Amino acid sequence: MIPAYYEFSNRAKILSGEYAIEHIPFELASMECARPMLVTNKQLRELGLADIVLSALADGGVTVGAIFDDVPVDSSVQVVNDLAGAYREAGCDSLIAVGGGSVLDTAKGASIVLSTGATDLLEHMGSEVVNARAMVPLIAVPTTSGTGSEVTGAAVIKDTERHVKMGFVTPHLVPDVAVLDPRMTLGLPPRLTASTAMDALCHAVEAFSCRQANPLSDAHARAAIDLLREYLPVALDDPKDATARLALANASLLAGAAFSNSMVGIVHAMGHACGGQCSIAHGEAMGILLPHGMAYNLDVAGERYAELLLHLAGSEAFAATPAEDRAAAAIGGVRTLLELAAEKAGMPTRLSEVGMTREQLPAVAALAINDGAMSFNPKDASAEDILSILEGAL
Amino acid sequence: MSTAHTTHVGIIRRTKRLLAGIIFWVMGRGLVACARLDSRVRDEVATWPDGSVITLMMWPGTPKTSVRKFDGRLTALGSRDIEATLRVTFKSVAASVPVLLGMKAILQAFAEHRATVRGDLGLAMSLVRCLHIVEGYLYPDIMTRRILPSPATRQAGHLRAYAGLLGASAPIAPAETTRGDAA
Ligand SMILES: [Fe+2]
Numbered sequence: 001m002i003p004a005y006y007e008f009s010n011r012a013k014i015l016s017g018e019y020a021i022e023h024i025p026f027e028l029a030s031m032e033c034a035r036p037m038l039v040t041n042k043q044l045r046e047l048g049l050a051d052i053v054l055s056a057l058a059d060g061g062v063t064v065g066a067i068f069d070d071v072p073v074d075s076s077v078q079v080v081n082d083l084a085g086a087y088r089e090a091g092c093d094s095l096i097a098v099g100g101g102s103v104l105d106t107a108k109g110a111s112i113v114l115s116t117g118a119t120d121l122l123e124h125m126g127s128e129v130v131n132a133r134a135m136v137p138l139i140a141v142p143t144t145s146g147t148g149s150e151v152t153g154a155a156v157i158k159d160t161e162r163h164v165k166m167g168f169v170t171p172h173l174v175p176d177v178a179v180l181d182p183r184m185t186l187g188l189p190p191r192l193t194a195s196t197a198m199d200a201l202c203h204a205v206e207a208f209s210c211r212q213a214n215p216l217s218d219a220h221a222r223a224a225i226d227l228l229r230e231y232l233p234v235a236l237d238d239p240k241d242a243t244a245r246l247a248l249a250n251a252s253l254l255a256g257a258a259f260s261n262s263m264v265g266i267v268h269a270m271g272h273a274c275g276g277q278c279s280i281a282h283g284e285a286m287g288i289l290l291p292h293g294m295a296y297n298l299d300v301a302g303e304r305y306a307e308l309l310l311h312l313a314g315s316e317a318f319a320a321t322p323a324e325d326r327a328a329a330a331i332g333g334v335r336t337l338l339e340l341a342a343e344k345a346g347m348p349t350r351l352s353e354v355g356m357t358r359e360q361l362p363a364v365a366a367l368a369i370n371d372g373a374m375s376f377n378p379k380d381a382s383a384e385d386i387l388s389i390l391e392g393a394l
Numbered sequence: 395m396s397t398a399h400t401t402h403v404g405i406i407r408r409t410k411r412l413l414a415g416i417i418f419w420v421m422g423r424g425l426v427a428c429a430r431l432d433s434r435v436r437d438e439v440a441t442w443p444d445g446s447v448i449t450l451m452m453w454p455g456t457p458k459t460s461v462r463k464f465d466g467r468l469t470a471l472g473s474r475d476i477e478a479t480l481r482v483t484f485k486s487v488a489a490s491v492p493v494l495l496g497m498k499a500i501l502q503a504f505a506e507h508r509a510t511v512r513g514d515l516g517l518a519m520s521l522v523r524c525l526h527i528v529e530g531y532l533y534p535d536i537m538t539r540r541i542l543p544s545p546a547t548r549q550a551g552h553l554r555a556y557a558g559l560l561g562a563s564a565p566i567a568p569a570e571t572t573r574g575d576a577a
Contacts, residue, residue, distance in 0.1 A: 005489075007507040126518070128510040167515040211505040263505075370441065372519040375501060 006214035009171040010257045012140075012151045012178045017246060020181040021053055024096065024139060025060020027177050031137045033094035035065035037087050039107045040098040045069050049143055052183055053098050066090035075102045077121055077159045077166075080109035087114060087136075094137040097175075098184075101147045104140055108155035108173045111136045115172075121157065127169040140175040143184045145248040146196025146283055148203060148256015150178035167372075174260070180249040182242040190236060193248070194341035195283030197232045200224060200252040201337065202267050202286040205294065207258035208308060209301040210265045210376045217262035224254035225311035232337060236344040265377030266368075267293035270386060273367035280354050287338050287347055288354070292393045294331045300379040302327035309333060351394045361390045410487050415457030415473070417494040418450050422459035422470040424528040427558025429468045429566060431531075432549045435524045439468055439566050447471075448521060449478035453485050453510075469563040480513035480521065496533030500525045 015023050028036060036057070040050045050069070057064055068083050083106060087095070097107035112124050115135040124130050140150035153173045157166050188196070204221040207213065213221075231247035238244070270293065271285035294305060306326035310318040312333030321329045341347035348354050356364075365387040368374070374381065381389075428435040442448075442463050451458035460471040460478060484490035489508055492498040503509060504522055511518040 003506070005506045005508075125515075126511040126513050127515060128507070129512040164514070169515070211501065370516070370520065372515055375519045375522055376505060 001213070001215070001218070003214050006212070006216075008214060008216040008261045009153070009174070010151055010260070011171065011174050011176070013176065014151075014178050014180070014253065016180040016250060016253075017182075020179050021056045021141065021183070022059065024053070024056055024141075024177075024179060025062045027139060028060075028062060028094060028137075031094065031176065033137050035063060035090075035092050036094040036096045036139070037065050037083075037090065037092040038067045038069075038096050038098065039071060039083065039103055039110075040067070040069050041071045041103055042069055044099055044103075044143060047187065049184055050098050052181075053096065053141060057096075065092035071099065071103045071106045073102055075106040075109060075155075075157050077109075077157055077161075079106055080113060080121065080157060083107070083110040084113040094139070096139045096141065098141045098143065100142065100144045101149050104142070104147075104149040104175075105155040105157060107138060107140070108168070108175075109157045111138050111173070112155075112168065121166060121168075122159070122162075122164075125166045125168060127167075128171075130168070130170040130172045132172060135172050135176075138175040139177040139179060141179045141181070141184060142249065142252070144188065144192070144196050145185050145245075145252040146199040148200065148252050148254075148259070150175055150180075151253050151257045152260035154260060178253060180246060180253060182245040182249070185245045185249055186240055186242065188239070188245075190239060190345035191347060192283075193235055193239065194232070194345035194347040195281060195287060196252070197228055197235075197248055197283075198287030198290065198338065198341065198347070199283040200248075200255040201228050201334070202271075202290050203255035203259040203264060204228075204251075205290065205305075205308065205334070206264040206267055207255070207262040209294075209297065209304040209378055210263050211378060212262040212376055213304070214262060217258040220254045220258040221262075222308075222311050224251045224258065225308065227251035227254070229312060229314065229333075229337065233340055233344075236341065263376040264373050265293070266296065266374060266379075266381060266386075266389075269368045269371035269373040269377070270364070270390065272371050272373065273364045274351070274356070277364045277367055278354075278356050278360055280351075280356065284348055284354055287341065288349060288351055288393055289389075291331050291334045291338065292389050294334065295392075296381065296385065296389050297377065297379050298327060298331070304378075305330040312337075351390065356394065358391070358394060361387055361394070365390060407487075410491055411452065411457060414452055414484075414487055414491065414494055418452075418457050418459035419472060420532065421450060421494070421525065421528065422461050422472065423560075423562065424532055424558075425461055425524060426468050426470045426562060426564045428524065428528050428531060430561070430564040431558055432527055434549070435527055436566060438520045438524050439463060441520060442517060443479075446480065446517070447476055447478045448517075449476070449481045451481060451483045452487055452490065453483050463566065466566050467563050468566050478513070480511070480517050482518060482521065483510045483512070484508060485510065496529055500529060 115132045142150045153171045155168045204224040208221040227247045231244040234244035274280040274285040309326045309330040449460040493503040
């Protein structure tokens with residue numbers, strides 16, 4: 001499939017594998033940076049993950065200008081401004097973000113402030129409206145394998161005073177270097193491993209089947225699913241398997257690059273609403289809802305899903321399935337992975353298992369219908385359509 | 395290249411921009427008309443914060459058209475200069491003419507990154523859904539059925555919509571729902 005027109009960008013240099021973190025000093029030098037600020041949170045410091053990076057920096061003779069470990073669970077404008085202030089005060093020249101989604105979003109927000117001299121982040125809210133000749137160099141070291149934030153050009157930052165959830169989308173936000181090191185994710189608990197992997201799977205499937213799919217995002221999505229199919233079972237069996245951890249980190253990155261360019265659809269729209277209305281963990285909502293969202297899209301996206309069977313079930317199963325059955329079998333492939341995650345890691349498979357009730361569903365459906373991700377879904381949906389999908393997943 | 399050729403190219407370029415300006419005007423008026431005629435557009439607009447000013451613009455600055463929601467009314471402001479709370483900017487005149495002529499769906503244009511958005515992305519998506527419906531009124535079925543991924547159905551006839559273009563303002567009931575997240 002070749003669209004009449006598409007855009008794709010992923011400027012990140014990717015370091016993946018053994019001692020990847022030890023290459024950060026070299027990468028800093030190649031960007032003419034000598035005084036990075038390390039951005040992380042208290043929990044990751046206690047777990048010793050930030051120390052791995054700090055020790056690699058010391059080994060490479062890099063003086064850390066400042067450590068900012070005050071990033072809360074939800075990134076906010078206040079924290080972004082504090083971070084930018086501390087960066088300027090310490091005379092830093094680059095950012096190293098070690099953490100999950102909120103640490104990376106906060107670092108990205110600070111990079112907008114520092115690179116554009118903005119006094120109000122609100123001025124840069126939106127899609128492709130950040131103009132800068134060069135951004136503050138940003139190195140991302142993810143500590144979960146799900147969001148793909150280390151290669152996405154997006155950040156969400158809350159303005160708690162004005163009660164606005166600000167979205168920023170621009171290729172300028174893609175970090176300069178993404179560092180995937182198995183040491184960062186070896187300690188992830190099984191259920192979190194499973195749910196973040198289902199989030200990555202959902203990014204790949206939705207990017208592949210949404211309105212913005214293109215050959216480059218397709219290639220990333222296919223590769224992500226191949227890795228997830230092969231290595232999620234391994235990581236669930238043996239959480240300390242470094243190869244499996246690295247493979248899942250790569251899957252998350254690949255899926256991130258796919259959806260950063262090609263967006264997500266109805267499953268994310270419903271998942272955001274479950275999160276907003278009932279505080280359901282994002283990855284768990286993704287795993288529960290993905291097969292149901294695919295079943296809804298089946299009549300429109302069937303051809304695309306059929307192609308994904310090759311990656312979800314492998315070449316033998318693909319070849320053994322008649323062409324007309326492949327799309328439905330692809331949904332079966334997703335269910336198989338979900339059931340495996342349920343059996344081995346206690347991953348929930350129904351909304352009722354995470355405490356949702358039938359009474360909550362109409363409000364969730366009303367919220368989902370207005371979610372931005374709905375615009376990119378290959379098939380339109382009314383609130384009633386979404387309600388019946390949610391009821392099916394209860 | 396001959397002077398005649400250069401002049402010719404210049405005329406085409408100016409004509410495209412002029413055409414875009416006319417269509418922007420029609421889109422602004424069309425949005426206001428649909429807020430009166432179509433319950434889906436009315437419901438969307440009801441969720442927009444009062445005081446919202448939305449500008450559709452061609453990069454780098456003209457032509458443009460704006461609408462404002464104020465005191466429960468949606469009003470078309472035409473091309474006047476006004477500070478926008480949400481600004482959608484099409485990156486290229488040539489690439490956006492097919493969209494503005496209804497030969498390509500606005501949703502598709504967004505999918506192709508043909509426009510930038512300054513402001514709340516959730517509001518922008520609500521606007522795009524409205525414009526998608528507006529397209530269904532402005533252009534004949536034979537065009538929209540072919541180009542729109544899932545063409546919006548109409549709640550009123552083309553003629554009423556065309557007549558609606560004459561009005562520059564429409565009352566909007568207060569919001570009953572809230573918008574969700576952008577991404
Ligand atoms: Fe996600």
